[in-house]
Amino acid sequence: MPLIDTECVRQLLESADPDATLVFVRGDCVVMPGDQIDEAHRGLVIARRADLREFVPGEHPTEQQLETLAHRLDNVVRDLGS
Template structure:
């Protein structure tokens, strides 16, 4: 039995491609949203999955392949599930 991913490659790609220097991946209303860190209000601070800097630190050579994005998405999906989503 497989479960549907809450975070996928496109979520990670949107985080990495965001124009915001302090881009943050947040799980809101059943989906991933990329917001500037300053726009994450108190109600959603507990739903922050990762910052772009955190994710970039996990990319060898700084250039993500689809395989790397998939692996990151899997790790971040586990974070979301640990948050209780």
């Protein structure tokens, strides 16, 4: 079962906050504004929206792009030991 799914990635990419950040907190992916990332969350950051934009050109990602990013980010979470 994936820890990061396409819906998490979609929420991050569609966030109105230009500094949106995907954080893995207590078993859930959460999209937080970048200015709310404090010391407690800093080690739980998976990706920032700006980091993913290079992999998703254009305004609307395809389902395949979302799936690919979700798979990659899921691997990041697992590497963190979650």
